[in-house]
Structures are given as structure tokens and as C-alpha cells.
Amino acid sequence: MANDPDSLVRQHPRDFSGQRYVYPVISRRAHGVSIGINLSPTGLCNFRCVYCQVDGRLRQSGRPMRDTTPDGSEDPATDGNRSVEIDLAVLEDELRRTLGQALGGELFNSEAFSKTPASMRRVNDIAFSGNGEPTLSPQFPDAVQIVVNVRNASGVCGVKPVVITNATRLHVPAVSKALDLITENGGEIWAKLDAGTQPYYEQIDRSGVPFPTILDNLTGAARRSPIVIQTLFLKMHDHPMPEEELCAYMERLNEITRQGGRIKLLQFYTIARVTAEPWVAPLVDEELDALADRVRKETRLPVETFYR
Numbered sequence: 001m002a003n004d005p006d007s008l009v010r011q012h013p014r015d016f017s018g019q020r021y022v023y024p025v026i027s028r029r030a031h032g033v034s035i036g037i038n039l040s041p042t043g044l045c046n047f048r049c050v051y052c053q054v055d056g057r058l059r060q061s062g063r064p065m066r067d068t069t070p071d072g073s074e075d076p077a078t079d080g081n082r083s084v085e086i087d088l089a090v091l092e093d094e095l096r097r098t099l100g101q102a103l104g105g106e107l108f109n110s111e112a113f114s115k116t117p118a119s120m121r122r123v124n125d126i127a128f129s130g131n132g133e134p135t136l137s138p139q140f141p142d143a144v145q146i147v148v149n150v151r152n153a154s155g156v157c158g159v160k161p162v163v164i165t166n167a168t169r170l171h172v173p174a175v176s177k178a179l180d181l182i183t184e185n186g187g188e189i190w191a192k193l194d195a196g197t198q199p200y201y202e203q204i205d206r207s208g209v210p211f212p213t214i215l216d217n218l219t220g221a222a223r224r225s226p227i228v229i230q231t232l233f234l235k236m237h238d239h240p241m242p243e244e245e246l247c248a249y250m251e252r253l254n255e256i257t258r259q260g261g262r263i264k265l266l267q268f269y270t271i272a273r274v275t276a277e278p279w280v281a282p283l284v285d286e287e288l289d290a291l292a293d294r295v296r297k298e299t300r301l302p303v304e305t306f307y308r
Helices: 005-010 088-104 140-154 173-184 198-204 211-224 243-258 285-299
Strands: 022-027 032-037 123-128 160-165 188-192 227-232 234-236 263-269 280-282 303-306
Touching: 022 088, 032 088, 088 123, 088 140, 123 140, 140 160, 140 173, 160 173, 173 188, 173 211, 188 211, 198 211, 198 234, 211 227, 211 243, 243 263, 243 285, 263 285, 285 303
Parallel strands: 032 123, 123 160, 160 188, 188 227, 227 263, 263 303
Antiparallel strands: 022 032, 234 280
């Protein structure tokens, strides 16, 4: 990580002091330090987003999923890449150590984090993110319990557990139960919605999981507890999201709320790092602001923007 304030938010490396699963980052969306949990060290994911910004060594750009069940309920094979067993004892030890370093300020004595602005030197969350979809790990529920236990033992209930997810598996009973544990402990679900229609979803997220499954999962989760929806806006081959697609996207949001779902916040962001495909590009600040203003007006939902 380059030692300057801007690079701290542009780069989110998953390696930290030789650790296997836990890594701190300075996150704009977390408004401070986010302690990341990586349950996908091999890059296992059932999306192949055109804008994926995970280390290119862990993705195979544009290649379709194999053996993906229609509802996303089983672990898919990702071109021969399957979930690996997580050493939960190591994860817990790394989390205790990293959280302690961040809370005690030791983290900011390291070269990588020494330029962190004072306003960002607060630990805001412990987030399941990593190199793929965290809910694909069979050990996701156990890892959630570890995060809750370590957080509670630290005595900092303001540090919330968060899962950043593509929403493909929110309906799976074991996953749903783990998500309830997160929200019961003051945490949040940050779920992805990048499209308003099946064709655009297939174009941008490139998943074998049907788009209606995503929508049903978002609605179900939002009925249980307020959720945050994350959307990445971009240009594909120099073209932004079409007008008809934006209208469909807003209608999907309105459908969720009409069905009793609670959307706490929309996070709109754009490309900030190297992507899977060279023909995608970020929106400029004014374009993202215009989208946010329109969606606020037509859905009456709060929107937060994060620029390139």
C-alpha cells in the first residue's frame, strides 16, 4: 500500500502481516477502519462482475460459472476452484490481534497506515468481504459467531459486524440464521443490486443465479431487518446505464419497500481500482451525483455517494 492518504482508500489489499484471513483497510464506506474477514482466500464467487476489483491472480475474467444451482443454494465450482476449509482458531487469533492493534492505535504506527487522517482513525466495523462471496463458505455461520464473540469481549459494541454480499444466498437457512445473529448484535447486511432487469444483470454481474432470486432475497432480508443496498455504476464500452434500465432499477427498489422491506441506505459508488474487464470505466463525480439526486427524488430513499 502506498504511503499517502488517497491510496489508503484506493487500495484494499487482503494481506496484512502474513495473516491468512483478517486484514484492516481504511474504508470510505465504513468512514474509518474496517477489519476485513476473508473467507474466500481462493477467490470463490458465484458472480463474475465485469468491474471486479479483486487481485487479478484470483479471478478468471469472463469465464462462466460451472455447477451453479439455479437458486444459488449450493456451493458452486468456480472453474475448479472450491471453498477451502477455514482454520477458525487462526481466524479468531488474527481477529483479536488486529482489532486490538486498531483500537489501541498500534496499527497507525505501521508504515502502511501512518498517513491515515485523524478523522479516519476509528474502528467502525468488522466486515465479511474478502476475495469472493463470503456466504459461500460452509463455515460462514461459525465465523460470524467468532466475530460476535470477539467484538463483545472487546467491549466496543459500537464496532458493528457487517456482511458484504451479492445476495445470492440470503435465503439459505444456515446463512439466514447467521445474518440474524449479525443484526441482533447491531450489525448490518450490505447487499448488492447492480441492475433492474435480468438481461442487464447478466451483462454486468455474469452469474448463473437468476435475477428474481436476488430480488426475493433482498426483499426477504429487508423484511427481517433494515439493509444497506450497494450499487456500482459504471460505463461499459463508454455507455452508462441506459435510461430504461435506471427506471427498472428504481422500480425494483420501490417494489422492495412496497412489500415491507426496509432499506436503510443506498450506497452508490464507481470504479476505483483495476477491473476484470478493460472496457469498463468509472463515472465522473457529476454523473454519480446526478444519479443519486434522481434516485433520492423518485424512491425517497437516502443515498450516499463514493467517487472514483
